[in-house]
Amino acid sequence: MRTADFDYDLPEELIAQAPAAVRDECRLLVMDRATGALEDRVFRDIADYLRPGDLLVANETRVMPAxxxxxxxxxxxxxxxxxxxxxxxxxxxxxxxxxxxxxxxxxxxxxxxxxxxxxxxxxxxxxxxxxxxxxxxxxxxxxxxxxxxxxxxxxxxxxxxxxGHTPLPPYIRDYAGDEELYQTVYARRESSAAAPTAGLHFTPGLIERLRAQGVEWATVELEVGLDTFRVVDEDDPADHVIHTERYTVPPATVEAVGRCRAAGGRVVAVGTTSVRSLESAWDEEAGTLLPREREATSLYILPGYEFHVVDALITNFHVPKSTLMMLVSAFSSRERVLAAYAHAVEERYRLLSFGDAMFLH
Structure with missing residues (x-):
């Protein structure tokens, strides 16, 4: 496995420079993570893929005026x-x-x-x-x-x-719109230098619609750092030292995961930061998820990683050769993820933080 294995052609004109006019009207690329089968949808169609008993887990951190x-x-x-x-x-x-x-x-x-x-x-x-x-x-x-x-x-x-000003990723230039659009609608405590962008697509109405169809909602908190945008420089990704971030998984979320499992539902992570929080909170010795309060994690998920908590993933498109590309590849396979990205480029999806979304299930 080489870092170059997670590279792809990212046309500059596809890097979204502003958010979607309506949060849940962005595009959604749905991928069967076992087969790689793809469907082109709109984000609010996520409701068609979620079932009663499923649990959405979102990172509720808010971006500081850093x-x-x-x-x-x-x-x-x-x-x-x-x-x-x-x-x-x-x-x-x-x-x-x-x-x-x-x-x-x-x-x-x-x-x-x-x-x-x-x-x-x-x-x-x-x-x-x-x-x-x-x-x-x-x-x-x-x-x-x-x-x-x-x-x-x-x-x-x-x-x-x-x-202070809300910081934007380095690839977003000259955005002069509402800085609140770089916050999720459910964001709470200011503790991050960057937004958990997979959650930007949710609206209060969509969340209530999902609740009404029997989908539960729970939260974690991971204090997103700037290193989330870093490209892996080492030829061998195993040589890369990933950044450390603080995360919280409250008891209520641990209980919600337990109810989800008992009901035969799926734990659906909203974003890679939710994945890292949930998987970091898994206790291998006890064989269960445990509550955590602002603990440090440097969990580095590469292909071959065994997921203990997360069953499905909502995520944005990521920078080539980044640790996030590697995490998403671990959730399916490098070949299937790169094929999905090639499809997104061909279909002119809007990419990166202000861009469109993927659902891997």
Whole structure:
């Protein structure tokens, strides 16, 4: 198995640059994962493929306003701080002070120990938030820094919402539409740097329609990091070190999976982040799914992996040679998935985060 085995021709013009006009009117490529048989449908037709007793499990994380555009104190030069994850620091966290691992630009002018501070102004032109670069992040691979965030507003949350922007994937350029369309309709706690995009296609009406036909709904939370967009650089994918993310599988979801199994239903993961959460929560020794609360996972799913919890998968189309291509291939086969992608390209599906969806069952 080589990384090149998971490559495919991705025409740039098929990379969706904006969401569908109506969430559940995007296209849906349905694939029988055992045979590779394909059907071209519309996303709301997912109801035709789900049965009473099935369980949908979705990642309810919300994307943070993690992209901060400001000016370096003292020089006024443009600077960007991209928040990745909160971390510990040399002083206690308060409502107005916290420490975050972050990516910064320009990196050469925002080095730890140089007293580099970036100020961020709100719509009225007042400094609402400041970030002081104080250290290198532990194990930094891309120059990640530790930044001390501080504000004079009542809380950092208020400050972030006054100055921050919802980050979009690097392949989406110049999108100026409603940033809320990069959030799922059921998103709750802000904890991610990227959206669990398979869920973008659901509407409240579609969820209620599915519930009415006997399909249960449960949630997990996986704090999606930017590394989800990384391409595997190593020739052998087994040499790749996958990123670590925090995930939660609440007791109510464990119970819902138990009811689903008892009723003979299928556990349908909404997105690869839901897959990683559920499969990470499987306890091999106990032979069962266990609740988890913000535990770390670096589960790397490659072809040959045995799925313990997930029976079907709703997912978007993914970047070539990515860990997500490998996960989807593991759920069926590399050959069948690549054939499905070739079909999607030929039929001019819209691809990647703002694009159309697949259902593998």
């Amino acid at each position: 992209r901060l555009l400001g000016a370096k104190r003292g020089t006024g030069g443009a600077a960007e701080v991209f928040l990745l994850r909160e971390c510990g620091g040399p002083e206690p966290r308060t409502n107005r002070v916290a420490f975050w691992e972050a990516l910064v630009r320009p990196g050469k002018r925002l080095k730890p120990g140089a007293g580099a501070v970036v100020d961020f102004t709100d719509a009225a032109g007042r400094v609402a938030l400041s970030a002081e670069v104080i250290d290198w992040a532990p194990g930094a691979q891309r120059g990640e820094r530790v930044a001390r965030l501080s504000t004079e507003l009542p809380s950092l949350d208020e400050a972030l919402h006054a100055v």
